[in-house]
Amino acid sequence: MSPYSIRPTRPDDAPHLPAIERAAGQAFLALEAFRWIADDAVLSTQAHLALIRSGHCLVAVEKHDRPIGFLAAGVRHGRLHIHEFAVHHDWQGKGVGSTLLNHLAADARKKGLRQLSLTTFREVPWNRPFYERQGFRVLTPPELPDDLQHLMAQEARHGLEPARRCAMVRDLY
Numbered sequence: 001m002s003p004y005s006i007r008p009t010r011p012d013d014a015p016h017l018p019a020i021e022r023a024a025g026q027a028f029l030a031l032e033a034f035r036w037i038a039d040d041a042v043l044s045t046q047a048h049l050a051l052i053r054s055g056h057c058l059v060a061v062e063k064h065d066r067p068i069g070f071l072a073a074g075v076r077h078g079r080l081h082i083h084e085f086a087v088h089h090d091w092q093g094k095g096v097g098s099t100l101l102n103h104l105a106a107d108a109r110k111k112g113l114r115q116l117s118l119t120t121f122r123e124v125p126w127n128r129p130f131y132e133r134q135g136f137r138v139l140t141p142p143e144l145p146d147d148l149q150h151l152m153a154q155e156a157r158h159g160l161e162p163a164r165r166c167a168m169v170r171d172l173y
Contacts, residue, residue: 003062003063003094004060004061004062004063004068004069004091004094004096004099005060005061006058006059006060006061006099006100006103007058007059007061008055008057008058008059009048009052009057009058009059009067009070009072010052010059011049011052013048013052013059013067013070014045014048014049014052015045016066016067017043017045017048017059017067017070017072017086018042018043018044018045018048020067020068020069020070020086020087020088021042021043021084021086022042023086023088023089023090024069024086024087024088024089024092025037025038025039025040025042025086026038026089027089027092027126028124031124034121034124043072043083043084048072051072051073051074051083051084052072054073054074054075056072056073056074056075056080056104056107057070057071057072057073058070058071058100058103058104058107059071060087060091060096060099060100062091068087068088068090068091068096069086069087069088069091069096069097069100070084070085070086070100071084071085071100071101071104072084072085073104073116075113076117076147077145077147078113078114078115079113079114079115079116079117079169080104080107080108080111080113080115080116080117081116081117081118082104082116082117082118085097085100085101085118087100092126097130098134101116101134101170104116105170105172108172109172109173113172114171114172114173115169115170115171115172116136116169116170116172117148117167117168117169117170118131118136118167118168119148119151119152119155119165119166119167119168120165120166120168121164121165121166122138122163122164122165122166123164128166128168131168131170132168134170135170135171136168136169136170137168137169137170138166138167138168139166139167139168139169144167148167151167152165152167
């Protein structure tokens with residue numbers, strides 16, 4: 001029996017999610033160029049509540065139903081776009097992230113969506129390489145839809161270096 005399970009995120013989970021995101025960020029302390037992320041802002045409880053209301057959020061919970069990881073997504077141009085994805089540092093490397101992604105993909109298929117999308121860091125081992133192992137591929141500049149171009153420009157305005165970022169998709173059919 002698995003030490004965790006996946007379920008839709010409930011409003012009463014929202015206050016716990018910023019702490020999970022902060023704990024997940026501690027992994028960035030191991031990478032000199034990315035240490036600042038460990039202290040960077042996280043989504044607020046209110047932002048999580050808004051995403052939860054959209055109906056596309058999942059949470060991984062341990063045996064006592066306490067959240068240990070989450071995926072917050074929303075529909076963008078026929079794709080289910082992952083806005084935030086975090087697994088508590090103590091639970092990383094145990095399959096929680098892969099399981100969350102697979103549940104999200106199954107949910108998206110049921111809703112008739114053809115792709116998952118996200119933006120992430122190119123060279124962080126638990127970002128682009130992890131997503132590639134999960135069936136995502138990096139979009140080349142000519143493939144980049146307008147909404148993801150806009151999102152990446154917005155990220156750049158908030159200090160994320162464009163050369164270190166990429167947009168990725170996972171085809172579901």
